[in-house]
Amino acid sequence: MLVNGKWEGPIVDQHMHLDKSNKFLGAVEEFSKSGGTGIFLVHKPSFSTTLPKNIGDYREVYKETVRMASLVREKIGLDVQVVLGPHPVTWDIQANTIGVDESTELHISAVGLALDMIEEGDAICLGEVGRPHYKVSDDRWERANDMLLDIMRMASSSGSPIQLHVEDNGHQTCMELAAMCDKAGLPRRRAVRHFASSDISDKNTSGLPVTISMGKGSIEGICSTMGLSKSNWGMETDFLDDPKRPGAVLGPKTIPKRTNQLCQALKSLEWEDEKIEQFILNIHEKWISSTYF
Template identity: 45%
Template sequence: MTMEDPNQFWDGEKWTGPITDAHMHLDRGGRFLDAALDFQNSGGTRLILVHKPNFSQLPLSEDDVSAAYQETLLIAEEVRKSTNIDVQVILGPHPVVWAHQLESLGEKNATELHLESINLALSHFEKGHCVGIGEIGRPHFPVSSEVWNSANQMLEEVLRRCANHNAPVQFHVEDRGAITCQELSEICGRANFPLSLALRHYAPADVSSNFTSNLPVTVSMGRGSVEKIATTIDFESVLEGTHSPVLMETDYLDDPRRPGAVLGPRTVPKRTNELGRYLQKSKEEGGLGWNSNEISHFLWHIHRVWPDALYGECR
């Protein structure tokens, strides 16, 4: 048996293979390395560290953005040195920053700064400092039709720029169910951006292609997510290699004002084991009756195959 045989990692109760949290934030003013160690000590092995803007002091210039990106890269390096976690970084502006700055900077200046921030993130991507661009998207809260239209136009331009570099993205968007995914798919089409690199962050747990429009998703692993993933995954297409990627995330904010939000760093390892046990449980007992090989294959895809497909190998 080789180390790359996923069957060795599922013992019927616990998954001891790779575990990836596909969207987490860390902050020096929060739990920082302690949070990363919580993830590691629970079984976590790989972290997609996403840039978190300082919403109490928004960037006003490209220099401000550059300094903020550099801080995220330094945080990633400290986690690598202080833990055994593999860390990959996502850099980019946040659509909510743009929405907040419409009033203070005006739409023209706010949009210019946003696009400059994208270009700066893409330069880091080309240098290998980060593996993707994000969070990009549009406000997740109600805004005027004018702001909504501007956000969509800007998103299309952002995707065009990312397409030129073949850079994966992570979307921050509202939750209107399948309609949101359908609209994102259409925007990607207009921007000539490949769907295979267009990941929806904080996604609902319905991973059927009818719901996701074949966008890769990283599912928010709150209550009920395990059962929903299990009952909507098309395992045949996973076996065939045609299923769009499904990853897991906490969107941990590492904010002392909101401890444990959005979900704590131990969540993804915990839910991974819950998913394996739910899939394994017989149908008579309320599960799905998958065999050990099927469970191992699926968990291996969630935590190794699909993250590698999006962001490259990290080990």
């Protein structure tokens, strides 16, 4: 599937958000025209307007994400996997207004609802769940971790994979998450750390699958650590489709572009075409199946 050095096969962005009031279909059209074939559409909380106040509100916003996925399949012809769940930042913001107990209760119900919808086939993965990526008080941090452990237990009993939104504290972060997975009975291979660095060595990932934020320098990072990695990994933009931050985190054309750059980088390491093809198929197909299905 390498044609004159260009990759013609599956290209999946494993963490993308879309907003009906912003670029929405235009963004995925750009992705598709650049060679993209599939996305993981991750539910996006409306931080700028109102956050869900009860489980009924959550049902509405989850359903909206599911409807958006159908539209993308129908209008753009992409393969779309839906990721549903309450965002950890929502929990922290709401803890400041309704109190941490009530916010936790709402959050856990929203996890339950997402898992029900996954079981019904509306979505494939729970996410993004996790803990605040910025500094919070010690007490809040402890509560966030207790809650995350509960969430992992729930995912484990319903047999669902999760996408994790967490802080970036070097290899320490995945080491802690992996220990929590073990404690919760959630297989590490089902807990995907999103917004990961391109250091895919097992020392850095503790055996968790990661989706790499494919910014500048990511290809070099992958090439220098891929020999030290035994777990699944993939690529993401975390495109936000936010009018206030156009093109953030990375734009919709990024993954097709980086996939081709990776092919070229491997070629310059004197890999045979067939070996490159197998490797790219792992990233955009095989590892995805073994992580999420």
